[in-house]
């Protein structure tokens with residue numbers, strides 16, 4: 401019997417690498433050999449955080465393949481990145497598998513992010529077992545897998561461009577989506593929409609070619625969306641709360657000192673503010689956010705990553721640091737999962753990326769929602785209207801979230817116990833799904849058994 405050897409391929413963005421890395425770690429814990437494939441640029445970022453500079457682990461090796469762009473090219477240009485991925489990576493993956501099969505233990509299974517659906521096709525062509533992993537909400541996936549129906553109903557054209565402004569109702573039990581919030585259609589330029597739509601088509605094809613289709617969600621969170629796709633199996637939430645910092649696949653180095661700072665704060669007193677790995681603020685909105693946090697007059701921990709504002713240096717309002725330093729902490733990158741589990745944290749001001757959403761609800765935290773793009777608006781709908789564990793911030797007539805709005809929503813959220821009670825109720829439900837006997841736990845165990853079969 402061949403030793404199982406699994407290739408794991410994330411889409412090259414932080415919010416995709418983190419959950420599939422956690423899945424890879426779970427396989428390693430079961431003694432399964434894993435080769436984790438990042439793009440060259442992301443491999444360097446992840447490797448720069450390793451404690452042991454040469455090795456990642458015993459059973460897991462990290463390798464890279466090129467994404468086809470030059471090292472200095474801008475990967476936030478998603479049109480360019482997508483076209484390059486589609487053109488270069490399938491061939492590079494095939495070459496890598498051929499080399500591994502010659503020199504190492506044979507690849508027995510490929511697990512690919514469904515946004516890298518082409519990798520499932522490569523695996524099938526090479527006669528390798530395959531699984532697709534969906535790292536975001538099932539509601540978002542549902543909108544992608546329904547693209548043909550959207551074309552037939554003339555809601556989008558053949559290239560994925562929305563034709564109407566009407567909201568889309570995928571099923572009676574699910575909340576409607578605005579066309580501009582469809583994952584691929586949220587971009588301003590047509591070329592990026594069209595290239596992203598190619599990934600959607602690949603993802604849909606992969607969902608048919610794959611042998612297992614697993615996702616980082618739980619039926620307790622999205623029962624209606626799961627009922628649309630019986631083949632999709634929840635294995636989440638996959639959280640890495642106790643993972644060593646260098647084994648979680650982060651692009652930036654975590655600042656662990658904020659945990660010590662949290663230890664010194666009162667229970668349930670701190671606002672945690674973080675907008676994931678991609679959100680970019682303009683100068684005015686960034687300043688208004690800073691002043692809103694100040695006006696809220698609560699202890700806070702705020703993540704301001706490099707590149708969060710368009711300017712090369714982050715400009716805080718005059719005298720800001722001196723005024724807030726006694727009750728606030730600003731870090732470049734936090735150990736977010738550990739932060740959210742800390743008893744001092746009272747609420748989470750978030751862009752509602754799916755990982756942040758899962759991490760917040762699993763820790764029973766109320767949310768202040770500040771979505772930025774794509775599926776984040778849909779996640780906000782779940783938080784505010786379905787689970788009722790958070791509040792949305794409203795823009796003023798000039799299109800900004802004002803400092804007064806931030807202050808007022810923080811107060812409203814923290815003074816109303818019902819948000820916390822609801823949040824703790826959901827926490828209990830979803831944590832039970834990953835405990836022994838729970839549905840996500842069972843699916844993950846069955847999946848691991850399938851990998852070990854040969």
Ligand code: UDP
Nearest residue numbers: 415676677678703733734736753754755756
């Ligand atoms: N994250 C983190 N430290 C930070 C900010 C974010 O570890 O300071 C992690 C967070 O825990 C989550 C991921 O980065 O796992 C962000 O993913 P999400 O889907 O929320 O947002 P995205 O970055 O994809 O927009």
